[in-house]
Amino acid sequence: MGIPNLQVALDHNRIEDAIVDAIAVGNEVDIIEAGTILCLNEGDKAIKCLRNLFPNKTLIADTKCADAGTTVARNCKLAGADWMTVICCATIPTMEAALKEMGTLQVELYGDWTFEQAQLWLDAGIDQAIYHQSRDALLSGGTWTEQDLQKIKKLIDMGFKVSATGGLTLESLKLFEGLDIYTFIAGRGICATENPAETAKEFKAEIKRIWG
């Protein structure tokens, strides 16, 4: 079992705010994500800024692409993204088109996806999936359950590299002990703390304590 990566999701409204946290935590985390909110508000400028700040860090464009896979992937790649996300209800042709341009895709799991669909994503060459607690579900009182963990385990057993995200805190990491998580993604869990750089270091230390 590997040591999970730590990914910071920059879900700021504006790039001038996102880069403050990016600069603070960029060297502490393994992966930097231009969040959907940021991409929708700033456009490809967000990806370009983060790429210029961190030329050698894995950079993800969280587009949640649902259609026009070729164009969206090409634009993200041109802007400097290494990977991008597609939404689970995108059609297989959309995923294949995006994959061909981008090389690496992550399927974002929302709503009533099925393991039969997940097998189709694998068959299409997509080997990464992001298991979510949606922000809105969390705000409505949802939380990580044993059922979530079982689904993650099944995805891992199928062959997916699984990222977990949604309301993650230092304290909640241990919920995932024993699971071969590929990446933990935290947004506010890092950026909304008093000292984001220190929090990112604590996340890394806790991950190493549990999985190291």
Added chain:
Amino acid sequence: MGIPNLQVALDHNRIEDAIVDAIAVGNEVDIIEAGTILCLNEGDKAIKCLRNLFPNKTLIADTKCADAGTTVARNCKLAGADWMTVICCATIPTMEAALKEMGTLQVELYGDWTFEQAQLWLDAGIDQAIYHQSRDALLSGGTWTEQDLQKIKKLIDMGFKVSATGGLTLESLKLFEGLDIYTFIAGRGICATENPAETAKEFKAEIKRIWG
């Protein structure tokens, strides 16, 4: 049965290109859409530019929102959008959060959505749905089928205002004859023609001929 609206989808990569077609066809169509590609590449600037060009036209932000409904909707509204889109696999709390901010939402139908889910969207107060042939499916050889038309009819019978989109041309409008379509959405079908303004007028005339 009403006369369907005509909506132009501006799916250009850059705002400087989108406004050329926006200016050409904006006064011919009923609704202007800042397409997903444009939103992801230009950010909220795309919505702001189109709002400033057309202060009184219904303007849609095609965000295909999957999460963080409150923030995405608030940002789109602040930029000047009247309506926005959510993806069908978003959770109900996400849709409710976006609806509360935006007032009017359209659910984008991709992948394996069900009529049971559709009833939940209606119950949540969402009365618009967009039935797609995805661009990538069309590129893979897909087309409008009797099954598509039956699904659209069922959505209309349930109470949805249904927009139809995906590879629409002047010639394909008659496929929908007899259906109470709310809006036809065309992107390249208008913008990629030799004279987009003339094409938009022809779309309007053909819609009036069939539904008038």
